[in-house]
Amino acid sequence: MQGKTVIITGATSGIGEVAAVHLAEQGARIVFTARDKARADDTMAKLHKANPAADHAVHMADLSTLAEMKRVGGELAREPRIDVLVNNAGALFNKRQETVDGLEMTFALNHMAYFVITNLLLGKLKAGGRIVTVASNAHRGARLDFDDLQSRRSYVGFPVYSRSKLCNILFNRELARRIAGSGVTANALHPGFVATRFGDNSGGLMRTVLKVAKPIGAISPEEGAQTIIYLASSPQAADVSGVYFYECKPATPTAEARNDEDAKRLWEISAQIADLG
Secondary structure, three states: OOOOEEEEEOOOOHHHHHHHHHHHHOOOEEEEEEOOHHHHHHHHHHHHHHOOOOOOEEEEOOOOOHHHHHHHHHHHOOOOOEEEEEEOOOOOOOOOOEOOOOOEHHHHHHHHHHHHHHHHHHHHEEEEEEEEEEOOHHHOOOOOOOOOOOOOOOOOHHHHHHHHHHHHHHHHHHHHHHHOOOOOEEEEEEOOOEOOOOOOOOOHHHHHHHHHHHHHHOEOHHHHOHHHHHHHHOHHHOOOOOOEEEOOEEEOOOOHHHOHHHHHHHHHHHHHHHOOO
């Protein structure tokens, strides 16, 4: 990773931060997005300690709005070279919230931010570049209702989150198909059930459930970040694309996540929403 530039969304805590630091230790220059200035400063200090020679950078952004996705995507696209893009930022919300764009918050942050930023940076990812999308086995049991992608008819936090993770895998599937032959790879992954800040701000019953479950069954952020690091840096993953990984090995997502028609339809709807011109 010496001299390579890695862009990571959501790198101020948890598996995103762990992956950023480890990749920096391998010689990478890290460029990351953040919402909280204090957390961004903490992450930057860790990156400078891991790789003092690199000119690491942070871009502050709220990735739940299309305007901010496009703004920060445009800023990141000014990088002279991008070797790896890690789509990691995401959240779970106990109550339905709607963004200024009229999108349900989970769909906007967990799916549309991946879609918009990836599309804006595709031109800068040269042959040998890698796109790594953090999804989840939470997609299991989820189905997309294309007549209600914004969850207006009913809203329950975890099922909506599960659908957003299904979107991540379908997005990666269609992305890999579209960039086949370009020399750029695109893979998705399940990091495992990780003890991070994830879900702490979701509120309600979900926050209580996660608070109880994490100490019992969750793995550490160090363990959870390993597949991100593997897909971003391992020579063994250099020529693999369109695959879903768990514990650094190919895994099989659900039939719903392998539906090529749904993947194409989701891409087309996302493109209309994003209006990237």
